[in-house]
Amino acid sequence: MKNHIIDTLGLNVARHTTGFNMGLTGLAASVVYGAAPTAPSTLSQYAREGISAQAGYLTALAAVIDLALRDVVTAAAEHAGTAPDIDEIIGSEFVCQERAELLGGLSALAHKNAATAARRVRDFVTRVDLAVMAGTNTMSGALVAARIVEGQAPVSFRVLDTLGRKWKTTEYAAALVKGTMQSIYANTFAVMAAEAGVDLVEVIYPDEAHDNHGLLVSLSGAKGRLAFMSVRDEIFHPNSEAQLRPYGGDDVSA
Known part of the structure; x- marks a missing residue:
């Protein structure tokens, strides 16, 4: 259940990000290949449409994230063997902070x-203006030359993470969201299980051959036991298939 929810969310976020990037590319192309690409009115309209595209993208992401968030919290509570007020958990300080940081x-x-x-649009306009001002080309000739240059290098949307690794922004957005949901699942389970009097917890995977399948951790960090908090981030990375259950409890669905 938890794994399917988070994997599906990651795919949805990647899809929305792909659509957003394609929209930005289309907007840039509408300027570059438009009738008056260097006119102030054209550039002002481009700026307004770019802001609108960002707002639409973020609104769409917030909607799919909030739907998945409720399902992830519900799954965590069920795996902990509890039936709390889901709205209360979603409104908790931890979840609200995680959500705010994610959307940020x-x-x-x-x-x-x-x-x-x-x-890219600014570079195109500058290239045209410089050619015309230098007298090396007419406006029409400068546009043709600049469009040829522009067409040789498509827009590339990449980002560096905190470790200096380069990502496609579609993959990075999905990883951000999945990582946050993994954290919310793990912490919600830990809080709910602890409130129910559970301390010893079992880490389980769909693949029982996984090295950490059956790993026992202590929510309180009891002496002689591996502390849950010491392994949480290592276990619950963005692509983790790990789930939790009270030791000796019933199986949970993936």
Whole structure:
């Protein structure tokens, strides 16, 4: 259940990000190949449409994230063997903070992608203006030459993470969202299980041959036991298939 929810969310976020990037590319192309690409009115309209595209993208992402968030919290509570008020958990300080940080990260990514496309437009306009001012070409000739240059290098949306690794922004957005949901699942389970009096928890995987399948961890960090918090981030990475259950409890669905 938890794995399917998070994997599906990752695919949806990647799809929305692909659509957003294609939209930005289309907007840039509408300027470059338009009737008056260097006119101030054209560039102002482009800027307005770029802002609108960002807002639409972030609104769509917030909607799919919030739907999945409820399902992830519900799955965590069920795996912990509890039936709490889901709205209360979603409104908790931890979940609200995780959600806010996630949306902030996605907003920064959207702004970066929009800036990448806008920079291509500015470079195109500058190339045309310089050619005309230098007297080396007429406006029509400068446009043709600049369009040839522009067509040779399609817009590339990439981002560096905190470790300096380069990502396609579609994959990066999906990883951001999946990582946050993994964290919310793990922490919600831990809180619910602890409140129910559970301390010893079992890590399980769909593939029982996984090295960590059956790993026992202590929510309280009891002496002689591996502390849950010491392995949480290592286990619950963005692509993790790990799930939790009280030791000796019933199986949980993937």
